[in-house]
Amino acid sequence: MQIKGKVVLVTGANRGLGKQFVKSLLEAGASKVYAAARDPKSVDIPGAQAIRLDVTNAKDIAEAAAAYGDVQVVINNAGVSTRSPLTDPASTQDVRDVMEINLFGVLGVTQAFAPALKRNGGGALVNVLSVLSWASLPNGGAYHISKAAAWAATNALRIELREQGTLVVAAHPGLIDTDMTAKIDAPKSTPEDVVRLVLDAVARDHEEVLIDDTGRAIKQSLSTDKPAYIAGVTV
Template identity: 50%
Template sequence: MKIAGATALVTGANRGLGLAFARALVERGAARVYAGARDPGSVTLSEVVPIKLDVTKDEEVAAAARQASDVTLLINNAGIAKFGSFLADGAIEDTREHFEVNLVGPLRMARAFAPVLAKNGGGAIVNVLSVASWINSPLLATYGASKAAAWAFTNGLRIELEGQGTQVLGLHAGFIDTDMTREITTPKSSPETIVKETLDALERGDRQVLADEVTRHVYRGLTAEQPVYLSAFSRPPA
């Protein structure tokens, strides 16, 4: 997948990682970048096309697919993260909300845009996942469960869209320095670093990108004698 000349849609593009994706796509020569946001007025990047898009609303996703019918690259970035354990008050409600945004949202987008991508030559989908796809802790328990489900969805979608020539790339990363993680004091990667790693992987034709050392450390531990997911997440030694 080549970025130069592509037409991209980024969900949740008004801030944080989504804004970094939109800016980088413009800088790399994308022909057009649609910036999806619940409030399109919150999109401040002048080089993009704001589009009203709440990934939890069927009608807005369908409208986006009609408006952005020239898309060749879909970046499913929109997501939420709430703190709390599985046994905390409100965990049931938080689980439903996490799954609706972090799993069903990308599923809605994929169902709406797969025919668009097929019509436009195949293109690519990037799903923003997490190191929490593989390892969990009471800090982000229900969030991690939703990202684990989104990883399974990504792997299945990749196989399902292979026949139409659509590249599906899963992005795994640890904490990123955005508004979403402002209350977390652990070291974080910059959004720009994560975006660069992801777009480079996309252009190489990769199917998965481990965008920081924390994620690579966890991934290596998945098949260890004592698999890393059997204990709470801890950062690798410096």
């Protein structure tokens, strides 16, 4: 489906990849872009409509779905990362906190806006996942768990939403040059390139998009005798 003329909602739109999604969507001719963030005042993108939406807050989600029922494309971009060893009992709370945003936030927003997508012709749902859906970095277990779960949820949602004509796209970027990865010294994709490839996948009705060579190599490894989820990932 083409973005031109569509009404799009982007979560986590005040910085990093989310901010770039909003800019690129407007450049692509979206008729309206709802730029969602916990604090709408933190969104400063000309042409976008900043809205309040904390993806961990059921009331926020319900109010947004009621107020913005013209949405045709939902981009679940909001996410968070943390680093701690799973063998440390303190990491259990990290897992819960990350799951609230990276998994339950995706589910909550999707559940609330799926009826609007159906009313508006089916549309598209884009879930920003990660190559770490399939493998883990050292001390990155909480993030890996959340993205693996979100990938599984995305696959299940695709089956459920197919009947109403909703395209469900799973995006699996590697490292992106944003503030989230500022302390990691390794090759990174630019937010502009990631968004371009994701929107191209939407335009081509592709249900999965791999962004870089790292993602392609990790995905390919899954059918070998040395899959990345056993070997791990180093940067």
